[in-house]
Amino acid sequence: MLPMKLDDFRTLIVAVDTSTDMLACSVAWWTPEVFFDDTPSRACVEVLASRDHLCRRQANVELVETIDAVLADAGKSMADVGGFLVGRGPGSFTGVRIGISTAKGLARGANVPLMGGSTLDACAWLAWRSGVRGKLAVAADAMRGEVYPALYEVDEDGPRRLFERERVVKAAAAAEEWAERPDATELQLTGDGLVRYGKLFEEAGLMSRALPRELWWPTGEGLLLAAASPEGLAAAGATDPALVLPVYTRLSDAEENERKRLGLAESVNTAVTGVADELAGRHLQVRPMAAADAEAMAALERDCFAGAAHEPWSASMFLEELDPNAPAARSWWVAHDNGELIGFAGGMVVDKDIEILDVAVSRAHRREGIARKLLSHVSYDAQMLGCTTASLEVEADNEAAIALYGSLGFGEAGRRRGYYAGGVDALVMSAPLPLVLPVDAASPEPIAAVARDWPLEAPARTPEERAELERRQLILAIESSCDETAVAIIDAEGALLANQVSTQIDFHARFGGVVPEIASRKHVEVIVGVVDAALEEVAESLGLTGGALAPSELAAVGVTQGPGLVGALVVGVAFAKGFAYAAGKPLICVNHLEGHLFANKLTTPDLEPPFIFTLVSGGHTMLVHVRAWGDYEVLGETLDDAVGEAFDKVAKALGLGYPGGPVISRLAETGNPKAIDFPRALNSKGDYRFSLSGLKTAVTLYIEQETAAGRTISLPDLAASFEAAVFDVQYKKAKNALRETGAHEYCIGGGVAANPHLRRMMIEKLGRQGIRVTVPPQNACTDNAAMIAVVAREKFLRGEFAPMNVDADPNMTL
Ligand code: KG4
Ligand code: ZN
Secondary structure: OOOEEOHHHOEEEEEEEOOOOEEEEEEEEEEEEEOOOOOOOEEEEEEEEEOOEEOOOOHHHHHHHHHHHHHHHOOOOHHHEEEEEEEOOOOOHHHHHHHHHHHHHHHHHHOOOEEEEOHHHHHHHHHHHOOOOEEEEEEEEOOOOEEEEEEEEEEOOEEEEOOOOOOOEEHHHHHHHHHOOOOHHHOEEEOOHHHHHHHHHHHOOOHHHEOOHHHOOOOHHHHHHHHHOHHHHHHHOOOOHHHOOOOOOOOOHHHHHHHHOOOOOHHHOHHHOOOHHHHOOOOOEEEEOOHHHHHHHHHHHHHHOOOOOOOOOOHHHHHHOOOOOOOOOEEEEEEEEOOEEEEEEEEEEEOOEEEEEEEEEOHHHOOOOHHHHHHHHHHHHHHHOOOOEEEEEEEOOOHHHHHHHHHOOOEEEEEEOOOOHHHOOEEEEEEEOOOOOOOOOOOOOOOOOOOOOOOOOOOOOOHHHHHHHHHHOOEEEEEOOOOEEEEEEEOOOOOEEEEEEEEOHHHHHOOOOOOHHHHHHHHHHHHHHHHHHHHHHHHHHOOOOOOOOOHHHOOEEEEEEEOOOHHHHHHHHHHHHHHHHHHOOOEEEEEHHHHHHHHHHHOOOOOOOOEEEEEEOOOOEEEEEEEEOOEEEEEEEEOOOOHHHHHHHHHHHOOOOOOHHHHHHHHHOOOOOOOOOOOOOOOOOOOOOEOOHHHHHHHHHHHHHHHHOOOOOOHHHHHHHHHHHHHHHHHHHHHHHHHHHOOOEEEEEOHHHHOHHHHHHHHHHHHOOOOEEEOOOHHHOOOOOHHHHHHHHHHHHHOOOEOOOOOOOOOOOO
């Protein structure tokens, strides 16, 4: 049967790719070719306009405006767009994320499909388009001396991949590999890797057949042709913007290093203090297994599997799992509650399968989702190690375990008769990765993307509801400056109607601090899900029964522009721009530090300058005289570490994990703040600067001395004394600033402002002097989007909107 071209199904598609220095951008008619009663097998592409151009490091600045311009070139507007196509790389990590985040925002904002395509294939199709036939070798720049190598056989129908999966190798290795091929003399080279590593390929005798330089970068048309091919269409899969993710080909450095010594993370080594396990946290903590866990694991194992058919593991067997030289990679995770080991799970990588070796949860903590949590970490590691499936063996009569595994997607794959002692069968179960991990509203785990019908149905609203939404003027705000992906929605009167946070702490804790590359990756992964959750929450708050809020029902979109981690900020900013542009809403940029300040308005709506503001977070320590809104006189800042950073470093030295603030403040509750006399730096009057590195050194010295002398350290006393040293200085400087400026109001913000002792101290001591003291709600101190929404609302009321060419600004100040 001949394919039928169905012009009724013709869609206007915007294609973008920012994985390389090329900002590729085209708009095209996209017509699926359909056999009767069949799904489309390829599409026909007719490019209407293109604005491909080289723009080094300016992609986030130029992308949305380029899309706007290319649509205008084609005589079209956003309203005509029926879908987006984005290059998923591989390429520059940040570049790929800018393209994908913007595209996610565009597709979510316009409620249209998003397809993902391969940047390497785009290069190959561009070559095909320009008449190249035969063997084609693409060397795409992967930075740091590496390339993404890709070989194609190109004939009249197009390029065909001669490789299975994208990978990254040293440029020199790629040159050598290609030069050694029997068909080396036929290889025609292309790709932006030739710019930087051309010499290497030249020396390998491969450059004489390089394509002309203008073909080295992907174009919008190349991307479209690649996506329209049968392979491209098959690979694109779902069109839900939540599910389109970058092709990275390699782990973040941190994870790569960890992979090599899995389970031996320094931050969990509590041996320094000689007081080990009981410090490991008083609330549920999930972290990689360390040597110190082995005894407790064996004890839990004995308890859980008393009378079971299989031989319980011993402490030394667990210890062997940590051997960094073991031939197969391992992943073991433990859960602690109140310093007590309450569960563990682990597995071993065999080919592309993770064999779950053992899972145990203490009797008192069953049905709390702990096994699920542990397995989600193990399976995440496994995926990062290239696994595609998980498998395990379970006693055939252990119904509870079988049910649990079943709910995670495990199905029976086989049975070993009489495998266990007593003739009990072993059930072999296996599951594809990722495991099915249901979204639990109360869980701090990242919100997982769920497969759904996309695009979404338009919400059903009554005329009254529509009028109500119009009147309220809802503003959606996005925060992604560090390790929380957060979205909040506020109305013009300041009522907070949605507040969602997806924290990544579990993914960073094992490294003792935030790993920027992991943070950026997680933001891209969850941002659509968190926005969705906020849009659902606001509908619920307003009692709308006709479905989640649609982007078109918002009045504006706010986003944190800076300061923060650049790679993390970029995700939020790019997404927000795409989202606002596609929904036709104004964009508002918010300073994260102003957000911490405005969090106080959630408690005291009538807060009015002049007042003194203390900002104490993981990245900042500032004493500010707020003379008027927007008129900030920074009286003093830290010369070295920020207060939150000092908490984190001290906690790390004590092996208490990350973040340090909450653990230290809990320990300090029962400690004596006068027990140890730690130094108070820059404590003279009129000096508003802070310094915390001396205090940090004093604490580490103290730990070393006491340990060397064989004395047991009282952690509560240490924590309380450390806090006292930090907070005394904060109090004194705030008091002096209030006196000097004559202000009668005081407020505080930033993650450390969640500390109950600091809050109480300021409220009581300054309160006694007739100062009105405001502290933000405790959950609005650490990073959140509610505070960003409060600022966005003020700017919305003033009509302070941002143009579409704004970029993240990691160095913003007050
Ligand atoms: O404001 P934030 O969430 O992120 C930045 O913008 O930096 O602050 C995070 C910091 C971390 O260093 C964390 O240890 C600290 O806030 N923190 C605390 C407490 N809760 C969080 N510090 C002291 N006591 C707490 N209860
Ligand atoms: Zn912050």
